Amino acid sequence: MDIIKDLLFGFSVATTPVNLLYCFAGVLVGTLVGVLPGVGPPAALSLLLPVTFHVPPVSAVILLAGIMYGAMYGGSTTSILVNIPGEAASVVTCLDGYQMARKGRAGPALGISAFGSFIAGTVSVVLLILLAPTLAKFALRFGPPEYFSLMVLGLSILVYLARGSIINALLIVCLGLLLGTVGLDPMSGSPRFIYKITTLMDGIGLVQVVIGLFGISEVLLNVETTFKQEIFETKIKGLLPNREDWKRSIGPIGRGTIIGFFLGIVPGMSVVIPTFVSYVLEKKLSKYPEKFGTGVIEGVAGPESANNAASGGTLVPMLSLGIPTGAATALLLGALMIHGLRPGPLLIKDSPEVFWGVVASLYVGNVMLLVLNLPLIGLWVKILKVPYHYLFSLIVLFCIIGSYVTNNNPYDVVIMGLFGLIGYAMKKLNYEAAPLVLALVLGPMMENALRRSLVLSEGSIGVFFTRPISAFFLIAGLLILFSPLFLKKRRLREDLRSGGE
Amino acid sequence: MAWVKVYCSLFWLLFSVLTCLQASRLDMGETSAPGPGFYPLTIGVVMGILSLIVFCQAIQSKKPAEKTTSTERIRWWNIVVILAAVTLYTLSIGKIGFLINTFLLITLLLKVVQPQSWKTSILGGLITAVASELVFNVILRAQIPTGLLGF
Numbered sequence: 001m002d003i004i005k006d007l008l009f010g011f012s013v014a015t016t017p018v019n020l021l022y023c024f025a026g027v028l029v030g031t032l033v034g035v036l037p038g039v040g041p042p043a044a045l046s047l048l049l050p051v052t053f054h055v056p057p058v059s060a061v062i063l064l065a066g067i068m069y070g071a072m073y074g075g076s077t078t079s080i081l082v083n084i085p086g087e088a089a090s091v092v093t094c095l096d097g098y099q100m101a102r103k104g105r106a107g108p109a110l111g112i113s114a115f116g117s118f119i120a121g122t123v124s125v126v127l128l129i130l131l132a133p134t135l136a137k138f139a140l141r142f143g144p145p146e147y148f149s150l151m152v153l154g155l156s157i158l159v160y161l162a163r164g165s166i167i168n169a170l171l172i173v174c175l176g177l178l179l180g181t182v183g184l185d186p187m188s189g190s191p192r193f194i195y196k197i198t199t200l201m202d203g204i205g206l207v208q209v210v211i212g213l214f215g216i217s218e219v220l221l222n223v224e225t226t227f228k229q230e231i232f233e234t235k236i237k238g239l240l241p242n243r244e245d246w247k248r249s250i251g252p253i254g255r256g257t258i259i260g261f262f263l264g265i266v267p268g269m270s271v272v273i274p275t276f277v278s279y280v281l282e283k284k285l286s287k288y289p290e291k292f293g294t295g296v297i298e299g300v301a302g303p304e305s306a307n308n309a310a311s312g313g314t315l316v317p318m319l320s321l322g323i324p325t326g327a328a329t330a331l332l333l334g335a336l337m338i339h340g341l342r343p344g345p346l347l348i349k350d351s352p353e354v355f356w357g358v359v360a361s362l363y364v365g366n367v368m369l370l371v372l373n374l375p376l377i378g379l380w381v382k383i384l385k386v387p388y389h390y391l392f393s394l395i396v397l398f399c400i401i402g403s404y405v406t407n408n409n410p411y412d413v414v415i416m417g418l419f420g421l422i423g424y425a426m427k428k429l430n431y432e433a434a435p436l437v438l439a440l441v442l443g444p445m446m447e448n449a450l451r452r453s454l455v456l457s458e459g460s461i462g463v464f465f466t467r468p469i470s471a472f473f474l475i476a477g478l479l480i481l482f483s484p485l486f487l488k489k490r491r492l493r494e495d496l497r498s499g500g501e
Numbered sequence: 502m503a504w505v506k507v508y509c510s511l512f513w514l515l516f517s518v519l520t521c522l523q524a525s526r527l528d529m530g531e532t533s534a535p536g537p538g539f540y541p542l543t544i545g546v547v548m549g550i551l552s553l554i555v556f557c558q559a560i561q562s563k564k565p566a567e568k569t570t571s572t573e574r575i576r577w578w579n580i581v582v583i584l585a586a587v588t589l590y591t592l593s594i595g596k597i598g599f600l601i602n603t604f605l606l607i608t609l610l611l612k613v614v615q616p617q618s619w620k621t622s623i624l625g626g627l628i629t630a631v632a633s634e635l636v637f638n639v640i641l642r643a644q645i646p647t648g649l650l651g652f
Contacts, residue, residue, distance in 0.1 A: 050643070051641055051643075054642070165555075167551050167554055167555055167558075168555070170547075170551055171513055171548060171551050171552065171555070174544050174547055174548045174551070175516075175548075177544050178520060178541060178544050178545075178548075181540060181541045181544075185537035187537070188528070188536065188537050190527070190528070190537050192527060192537055192538075192541065193523060193541075216583075216587070219583065220579075220580050220583060220584075223576065223579040223580070223583065223614050223615070224575045224576050224577070224579060224580060225575065225576065388615070389610075389611060389614065389615040389617060390611075390625065392610070392614070393606075393607050393610040393611055393614075393625070393629070394629065396583060396586075396587065396606070396610060397603060397606065397607065397629065397633065399587075400587060400590060400591065400606075401633070401637060401643070401645070404591070404594070404645065405637075405643045405644075405645065408644065408645075410591040410592060410594060410595065411591075413587065413590075413591035414588060414591055414592075416587075417584055417587045417588060417591075420584070420587075421584060424580070429505070429509060447540045450535075450540065451535045451539070451540070454532060454533065454534075454535055455533065455534055455535075458533045459531065459532030459533035459534075
């Protein structure tokens, strides 16, 4: 009964006119971000983060969370209509969604994607309500060793699933952890790697790093060659899926929702992997697996439900443990901290209006997206037709403004430009950026937990193995990291990533 | 031998050596009370080991260097222009101001990166500058410097 009371309280927070406005703005910007290739949710969150400084914390998080799950809706539109995934979580949707559009079934593809996302979003809110408070209570038993081991587990999963070599991903994680040490030492207050540059005193800003790595680097990559903008002209009619479509989609939607939510909870999985897993599963369960990739509705319904459910899932560890699972949740965590909130087991108790308000807003936002998105599909397609030379100029300008207004410091923009160049080089050399961002966020927390654990145990690293929860996380993390030595890792990893293309 | 991998591993090795050198200048503390240098030094050592593994893998690799499939010439000039424009914009924003700087930036990008006519570039720059001044400085009160115009 307490949960229902808390949820009603959450709805009373989320449905105030101001919060409804922020929720609406968030899902609208999120959808736009999902539609536009090259601007993913992390970059959009970074750009809008400074805007939320003058806003109450709960409204700020409602706005930013709206961008995160709104992008999942927007991404599917471009995947289906133009075969361009607006962001990584919609890559799989291209396989069958675009083929459906080519066969004149763009309407049902868009429809089932929106309804599937709505169902998944609704179920994930319920699961979030049931799971997050329980996990938060459990997490009160966590001490520094447990936190350290949990973060090692998260980074191990991310490294394992990263594109390309595991060692390269580990190097990137090390770079991220190292960047996290720049600034004042959190325990002694002595400066580290500052080199008399005052801008670095507070450390390297997450916003600047993310905008550089995801925003500027994408622009650089696109302008190095002639950008081809191909829009497949199709008439969209009959957005409501028919009885047969529903019959074939309801199973994939259910399975995608469960897979998405529970994989989304695992640190490092983020929203991309669940979509691939869902697609592979649907293909394996199908009576006609050979037809996947030619325009079957199950190939759209499953992954699209999975990515939306995963958005809800990623919020569980972020809100209840204070541990982000990917770049987008890392920024959300940053936003909570900027507003003076302490994400973690005590958030629900200390700031119930934020926790329950945000949870309720997820449902409100999902309703808004369902009502808004189908009628606005024509508008999104028109936006995609805006020539890239206008788009990239605006993206560059927004990147500059986003990094500048965080501290009104011009050198922050220089740092952003530098990370744009680093991100560009990383993309050229096939290094993934997400592990760097997560390591940068987790780095200071990990160092703190490691050093406090060593102080607690008087210098014995056995503390990580003698405490059962910590031992479980650490051994699981190490097993994942070293499993390629024992298993045929490439096949398993490629299966997960390629989704059986 | 995969030369790109060799160069990358050497870069990482150099980076890890520099990290270890810089970290060793900080207080290491003891294992029961680690100092500020302990954690970065540990990371530096791990990076060094990883880069050596990559180096060994690269020199033992019999796979020829991968050829890029794209025949299109890379336009380095565009990358240089964008990075230079971002730097100049930033360093001059305090003096010149948001409105003029934004106009110059957008006009330059439209004219140089994927060349448009002067009319399109100037018009694009003007509309973007005025619109962003309205959105960021007037509506969102982002307090970006007004510079020369001073309003």
